[in-house]
Amino acid sequence: MYSLVINRVGEVGRKVQEQLELLGLFTRFCVSTAIWMIWGGQAFGRFRLLIPQLYYIGTKSMWVVMLVGAFVGMVFGVEAYDQFAAIGQEARLGGIISISVLKQIGPVLAAVMIAGRVGGAISAELGTMKVTEQIDALRVMGTDPIAYLVVPRVIACLIMVPVLTVFSDLLGVLGGWFVIVRGYGVDNGEYWAFSKSFVGPWDIFTGLGKGFFFGGAIGMISCYKGFNCGAGASGVGRAATDAFVTSFIAIIISNFFLATFFKNIYSLIWGSGGPTAFG
Template sequence: MIAFGDWWLFSLRAVKGIAQRAFGSRDFLRLSVEVGTNSVSVVAITGMFIGMVLAVQAYGQFHTIGLETSLGAVIHISVVRELGPVLAAVMLAGRVGSAMAAELATMRVTEQLDALACLGVDPVKYLAGPRLLAALFLLPLLTVLADVMGLLGSSLICLHVYNIDSFHYWRHTREFVKVWDVMVGLGKAFVFGGVLSLIACHRGFNSRPGAEGVGRAATEAFVVAFVAILMIDFVLAMLANTVYALVWPPTNAKVV
């Protein structure tokens, strides 16, 4: 509980750094390139192959009961609401979160953070603030990329490998994948981006001395962020379903 409280205080300082503009635009742009542009390829490849794997695994089950045309609705809503934001966040936690933690841990070990404090600069606001802002902005965009590539991959397998009727495939997609589902996925990505960046920065700032401490900080950043993403995804999924049921009561619509 003490560590959790310390993380919250750390997070508030980072948010204040964004509000007070405690960092320069050049630092933010550099981090945006690192978080966003350099992550495009891995997120795109992951999204496409997840969509393809879903199509391959689900086709056999749906084909046996004659509902293969409903794969468009099932796969696409799964990608948009769950797999897209979660996988994009996990990839970012592994590729960028660990790097953030290692970089800040190295600065801690070499006493660069102490030097900033001696110069009257709050190191949390100056260093964690732009990393938080970059993750908040760019993870939703990466999620859109993962969603699009997942839909392309699943559609390629369903329509051109298994020769599912394209009219009914896309009709079910239009009927069951709504704007609400897209917004839920993007909202999850926004939360995931903030959480994983704050966890990575917090682990880096609290690194143990030496090279072992830097490696341990990078490992802990990914592991803790991964577990946090799954836990938060469960909470947000329950919340989104509850809100949807209250605003739009369920009907008896069926996939045929």
């Protein structure tokens, strides 16, 4: 019995050690990428590598992000209307939908869609390059793979996820407006008046700030998984799946901490308070 307990404790210790080692490797990968991004400007200086990534990550993802944002805003309006109409406050849905989309739904939806559409593809692409020894070939030619492959993709994610968040927000708000005003006949002026009273510059900044952090997480995780994938086609497939799942978990968890952080910063600068649903 005593030896069984010792063995179990040893197994747990080994698993913890393995996870700490993986965390250390990921941290080192992130630090190396950050160094190239901040101090390796002349060495990187390859906008021809960045432009295709901006197009692939941003432009080609725009329509799916806008479509999802619009229908989520519409669903929000359909589900919430009856509760607000029961107390004669359906016009306030303009503020509720706008603030919810701008601060929470829009950034998270855009990031999740990018993680699903782009994150797995980045991981698979880099994983294939590793399996076929193209990354080793870059090192032999004197090119740092992180500067050549990772930095353009991470920068593109940092730029384009906030941009796509804007489109997700816009279509989410318009989708809610379409259902509430055009579908249920709520007064258009009151709807937008409550939207204006609820939403301020800080709320827009909060959503875009989240998008920036989400983009960094997607880029770093996807590239790391690709650089460290297993051998063969199965290894590349697992890396692509892990990239999406890990990115999704990182988005959901970091969203809580970022929401708390931005709320505390707001309270520190302007004090508590702000518009509420019914006052």
